[in-house]
Amino acid sequence: MGEAKKKDGVEIVGFACSFCTFKASEMAGSLRMKYPEGVKLVQVPCSSRVDPAFVIKAIFEGADGVFVAGCHPGDCHFIKGNYYTRRKIAALKEMFDAFSMKEKLRLFWVSAAEARRFVEKVTDMHNELKERKNEREKA
Amino acid sequence: MKTGIFICHCGHNIKHTIDVKKVSEYFKKFPSVTVSEDYPFVCSEPGQDMIRDSIEKQGLDRVIIASCTPSLHGEMFKDLLKKSGLNPFLLRRVSIREHCSWVGDDVEANTEKAKRLILAGLYSAAHYVPLEEKLVDVTKSALIIGGGVSGLSAAAFLSKMGMQVYLVEKEAELGGHVRTLKNIWPARKEGKSIVDEMVNELSGRKNVEIFTSTTISAFEGFFGNYQVTLNTPEGEKKLTAGGVIASIGFSPFDPGIKPELNYGKDERIITTLDFEKNGDAIKLPGKPRIAILHCVGSRDEQIGKPYCSRVCCINALRVAEAVKDKYKDSYVESFYMDVRAHPRGGEEYFEDTQEKGVLFTRANVAEISPTPAGIVIRGEDTLFSETFEREFDLVVLSIGMSPPIDNKLIASLLKITLDKDKFFLEAHIKLRPFDTAVKGIFIAGSCSGPKDVEESINHGRASAVKLFGFLNLGYAYVDPFISYVDPKRCSGCRMCEQACVAKAIKYDETKRVVHVEEAACMGCGLCNATCPSSAIGLKGYIDCMIDDEISAFLEAI
Ligand SMILES: Cc1cc2nc3c(=O)[nH]c(=O)nc-3n(C[C@H](O)[C@H](O)[C@H](O)COP(=O)(O)OP(=O)(O)OC[C@H]3O[C@@H](n4cnc5c(N)ncnc54)[C@H](O)[C@@H]3O)c2cc1C
Ligand code: SF4
Numbered sequence: 001m002g003e004a005k006k007k008d009g010v011e012i013v014g015f016a017c018s019f020c021t022f023k024a025s026e027m028a029g030s031l032r033m034k035y036p037e038g039v040k041l042v043q044v045p046c047s048s049r050v051d052p053a054f055v056i057k058a059i060f061e062g063a064d065g066v067f068v069a070g071c072h073p074g075d076c077h078f079i080k081g082n083y084y085t086r087r088k089i090a091a092l093k094e095m096f097d098a099f100s101m102k103e104k105l106r107l108f109w110v111s112a113a114e115a116r117r118f119v120e121k122v123t124d125m126h127n128e129l130k131e132r133k134n135e136r137e138k139a
Numbered sequence: 140m141k142t143g144i145f146i147c148h149c150g151h152n153i154k155h156t157i158d159v160k161k162v163s164e165y166f167k168k169f170p171s172v173t174v175s176e177d178y179p180f181v182c183s184e185p186g187q188d189m190i191r192d193s194i195e196k197q198g199l200d201r202v203i204i205a206s207c208t209p210s211l212h213g214e215m216f217k218d219l220l221k222k223s224g225l226n227p228f229l230l231r232r233v234s235i236r237e238h239c240s241w242v243g244d245d246v247e248a249n250t251e252k253a254k255r256l257i258l259a260g261l262y263s264a265a266h267y268v269p270l271e272e273k274l275v276d277v278t279k280s281a282l283i284i285g286g287g288v289s290g291l292s293a294a295a296f297l298s299k300m301g302m303q304v305y306l307v308e309k310e311a312e313l314g315g316h317v318r319t320l321k322n323i324w325p326a327r328k329e330g331k332s333i334v335d336e337m338v339n340e341l342s343g344r345k346n347v348e349i350f351t352s353t354t355i356s357a358f359e360g361f362f363g364n365y366q367v368t369l370n371t372p373e374g375e376k377k378l379t380a381g382g383v384i385a386s387i388g389f390s391p392f393d394p395g396i397k398p399e400l401n402y403g404k405d406e407r408i409i410t411t412l413d414f415e416k417n418g419d420a421i422k423l424p425g426k427p428r429i430a431i432l433h434c435v436g437s438r439d440e441q442i443g444k445p446y447c448s449r450v451c452c453i454n455a456l457r458v459a460e461a462v463k464d465k466y467k468d469s470y471v472e473s474f475y476m477d478v479r480a481h482p483r484g485g486e487e488y489f490e491d492t493q494e495k496g497v498l499f500t501r502a503n504v505a506e507i508s509p510t511p512a513g514i515v516i517r518g519e520d521t522l523f524s525e526t527f528e529r530e531f532d533l534v535v536l537s538i539g540m541s542p543p544i545d546n547k548l549i550a551s552l553l554k555i556t557l558d559k560d561k562f563f564l565e566a567h568i569k570l571r572p573f574d575t576a577v578k579g580i581f582i583a584g585s586c587s588g589p590k591d592v593e594e595s596i597n598h599g600r601a602s603a604v605k606l607f608g609f610l611n612l613g614y615a616y617v618d619p620f621i622s623y624v625d626p627k628r629c630s631g632c633r634m635c636e637q638a639c640v641a642k643a644i645k646y647d648e649t650k651r652v653v654h655v656e657e658a659a660c661m662g663c664g665l666c667n668a669t670c671p672s673s674a675i676g677l678k679g680y681i682d683c684m685i686d687d688e689i690s691a692f693l694e695a696i
């Protein structure tokens with residue numbers, strides 16, 4: 001599936017919590033901040049909705065990277081969903097590490113007010129993945 | 140399946156960087172798509188008529204509106220579907236403005252991205268089913284946290300409209316900062332008299348309960364029925380509130396944070412607030428030399444306060460005027476970056492003050508140092524680009540408004556968010572300046588950013604009007620995005636029950652399966668992500684919807 005893609009850009013699937021990161025992304029848009037078009041968001045009610053299976057599926061289908069983003073610890077609208085997320089993603093990261101692809105998965109906290117942080121986080125991830133991709137293609 | 144896709148140009152906002160024609164043409168070839176149109180403004184009346192017409196004439200069973208972000212116009216488009224005889228949960232909004240046309244400049248790349256985003260919406264919506272909104276009772280009572288002018292004005296409006304009001308104030312007296320201010324500008328009244336007038340309006344109203352010296356110790360529940368625990372001098376008290384207005388005000392900037400100002404080291408260096416309180420008692424020579432500094436604790440990136448506090452230029456003018464009125468032969472010099480006499484009449488006030496002989500110097504003040512002879516100010520005159528050093532008998536710092544001390548505490552209790560300056564964040568700065576992201580919780584006054592008295596009172600009243608609109612119905616529809624269990628797949632492992640924070644999942648000992656108590660489910664989806672048997676699903680966000688969105692982003696098109 002991944003090979004079938006004709007696009008050569010870096011594709012990132014991001015899971016964004018409705019109460020924080022998705023709101024930050026809306027604000028980033030309103031402020032006309034720019035970030036790479038490869039970043040695409042799936043809106044979820046809470047970061048804890050993210051099943052590790054989604055992350056694995058995205059990678060299998062050719063995503064260069066996946067991020068899960070939610071509210072800062074202690075700020076979860078659903079009280080402590082993000083603590084579950086943190087645990088799940090930590091376990092998943094170990095698995096990614098075992099397959100030498102830990103750069104493909106990131107977890108970050110972005111509050112509804114942090115439009116700039118959102119843009120910085122996704123751009124940073126995009127740039128790192130792009131660099132790696134270029135290196136691999138050269139090799 | 141008969142899907143209608145409606146792509147908005149949003150005037151130039153979307154069309155400018157997305158080839159909308161190309162996108163609408165692209166979707167015409169899908170067998171499940173009956174209509175694919177682009178239109179200048181889908182939210183306009185003719186735009187809505189077009190959608191309604193298509194639904195009715197073509198018998199659409201899914202509607203995809205690709206336009207602004209889903210949190211805008213949400214209710215309006217849902218109503219449109221209802222009016223057209225379609226269940227509102229068969230609507231999918233796709234954000235191609237905030238998440239596409241506004242965040243990228245490349246037309247080709249944006250057009251491809253817009254296709255992907257809409258494709259994800261199309262795939263996901265294929266799994267949609269009609270849902271019924273949940274009806275919940277709403278308690279007709281409001282909790283107001285903070286009894287400054289903003290909270291008082293909210294309380295006055297709500298109680299006048301017959302709502303039960305619980306007003307909670309941390310201090311022993313109501314009135315907040317205004318109570319301590321003299322000669323409030325532009326009313327030229329004592330702050331105390333303004334506050335007393337507002338408090339008097341409330342007293343005697345049977346539907347107002349005031350709790351002073353009280354704080355909130357616990358806060359739970361959802362819109363319509365918030366369970367609140369108060370910590371009062373008489374002990375703990377519990378109450379139920381339908382909605383909340385947070386109006387906990389600001390805290391005055393503490394100039395001690397900037398050591399170069401030497402505040403607190405010498406009694407000849409004071410703040411505007413100190414001047415309000417003890418101005419009359421200060422001993423000065425016959426021809427006093429007085430310096431006033433603007434923007435102390437505002438417009439200062441270095442200390443993380445880049446914002447303008449909006450009231451301190453006027454406060455600086457008030458101090459200058461008071462001194463000039465009392466000491467005709469005084470030398471008064473005001474050091475400013477630029478004078479922002481915000482409210483109506485402010486510019487004229489600035490001119491009047493200049494005419495009274497107050498000197499205005501555009502400057503960067505580097506240091507204030509006390510010496511026995513006087514307080515020495517060193518800095519740079521930024522108009523003439525020269526450094527200066529002058530001696531004064533009194534220095535008044537026009538301090539800004541910092542976020543309230545309890546900002547974090549209240550934010551975490553109410554589950555609302557702080558903005559980058561650590562004031563409460565509104566749901567939308569222009570369209571929803573009174574709401575927070577949480578339904579039924581509003582903000583009022585200077586806790587959402589610096590405001591003067593008039594603005595705080597207006598903000599309080601406006602939030603009260605909005606909350607009244609919610610409460611007065613006595614009921615509310617809440618989104619039906621809650622979890623449900625397929626008992627045939629459930630193995631009874633009870634992992635979801637352990638995970639659920641809301642304790643909404645109950646195990647049936649005889650049937651050996653779980654079920655979800657709808658009223659308690661918060662709709663987080665944690666159980667859905669936890670269940671090893673795929674037996675539990677969160678409506679609106681079930682596995683196949685999210686799986687297919689991921690595929691839409693990545694498959695070859
Ligand atoms: C030196 C100075 C001079 C000013 N002069 C003028 C002027 O001339 N004209 C003008 O228009 N404006 C002036 N202002 C601005 C004015 O003070 C504000 O606009 C006004 O106080 C805002 O009202 P508020 O209700 O938002 O907040 P506040 O006045 O701060 O009231 C908030 C209230 O909430 C309470 N509270 C806080 N935390 C909690 C909690 N956790 N639980 C319960 N209660 C809590 C506080 O005790 C307080 O009573 C001046 C400000 C300063 C600093
Ligand atoms: S109101 Fe005037 S003194 Fe206050 S921060 Fe703004 S510019 Fe500075």
Ligand code: SF4
Pocket residue numbers: 624628629630631632633634635636652653669670671672673674675
């Ligand atoms: S986790 Fe799944 S299988 Fe286990 S009890 Fe809950 S619904 Fe049933």
Ligand code: SF4
Pocket residue numbers: 621622638639640641642643644655659660661662663664665666667677
């Ligand atoms: S969606 Fe959240 S609140 Fe509802 S049952 Fe599942 S875990 Fe509990």
